[in-house]
Amino acid sequence: MTGLSDEWGGTGWDSQARLVRERWVDRRPRRPEVAARLLMETRLMPWLAPRLPLPVPIPHVLRQEPLVVRHEVVVGEPLDTFDAVGGRTLGAFLRALHAVDPAEAVRHDAPPPREALRERAATVKDFGTRVVPLLPGDRRDAASAVLDGVGALPTCALVHGDLGPEHVLARDGTVSGVIDFGDAHVGDPALDLAWALHGAPPAFARAVAAEYGAAMELTERALLWHRLGPWYEVTYGLDTGDPNAVRGGLEGVLARLPA
Template sequence: MTILSDFSGGWDSEARLVDGRWVERRPRRPEVERQLCMETRLMPWLAPQLPLPVPVPHRLPGASLAVRHVLVPGGPVARPRARHGHGLGRFLRALHAVSPTGAVRHGAPSDREAARVRATTADDFLARVVPLLPVELRAPGRALVEESTSCPAGRLAHGDLGPEHMLADGGVLSGVIDFGDAHIGDPAIDLAWALHGTPRAFAAALAAEYGVTPELRARSLLWHRLGPWHEVTHGLDTEDPATVRTGVAGVCHRLAAGTA
């Protein structure tokens, strides 16, 4: 007997657990279909090169798009510790070392494609988020967005690495999930939350394991400050005023910290 249960409330995909073993995902919006198709090409190539389990989805038959992959064990890390930081540092070092050419050949958006997306996102931030900010934070906000468009690219990045995508089981890292935003871009984007949104011991262990340079650290802080901007636009797109409010509050908090 097939047993289905709700599994995730992600922004991009509906996910459910099938028979306690399989994760089945369907896009919430038409534009997410391309991301899911990309994962079915990229992840079988990428997974053997990484030191932790990751989803390796395959497309299910049928007219509507759905993908399925074996459940990656573990759950979100409630209290990130130094041992988790070492594990994630090793994972990111391996991820950022894979061949960018090979990744593009297996479906990852190229640096040119990613640059176009960054430019479009920046225009959206300037048009829709900046007007929602207090007057005194609008100039720093515009400067932050414009700076992000000139960040270097050239490495395969996860693109959306946060606490809900890093899994642990029995006190050790057990996997990394949700590669729908993977692209050839700035590796510092994967260090944003890891260095600036985690306890000091975790961040220090990750930085030592990965080999974080001052330049990477500075760019990762830029991407960290941009994180809540995506929450604002998501709230606007889904007509969710509460998400817009919390996103704007996050934008203001990180901008004020950066201008203090």
């Protein structure tokens, strides 16, 4: 019910995971810079978990060198059934997450708005430098407009930061938990709604929006974040020398750009 083996594995870009005695998940960073995110989770999640309506990981440091953090298994498999009941459950979860006090979250080690804005600006600049030139000439203005729009979005709530169906778990057809908070920060709540409103099947998306109470302006911001998603695949492919990732990412970028 976890999708993990007893060996170090997992498909995450940032960390490796191992299931221990069917009860614990041990995670270690794939790259040195990821260690800070894992440590952030050990300080943020014990405070955050009681404020949420679904189970989430509550990691602690198991070993410092090399770094390994451990949390109890959150039972379930990645979500693959997208009905209205699941949409309402996720909408309620996100509403609760985004309602926590962001200042208190920062006191529990969540990256603050200034850090999120600095990282966002660096990402937008990188995308403009490395991805836009790879696009057809007649699509570059639309691509640059997406980057400009994302750069101007707010930072006003604690967000998961990487919410997709692989991080929403279900058991027996019911949403059972949310995992992988390594990208949590105080940012734009629309980021967490990008896939749920614009990438998920319509019945699921409508239920998320209704339960969350997503206004039109928030929905439009979520669309900007949704359009940005494939850009990360392009730069990942460039960084790792994976031409298939670059090609697939560029196809996604073009498919999501406004006409």
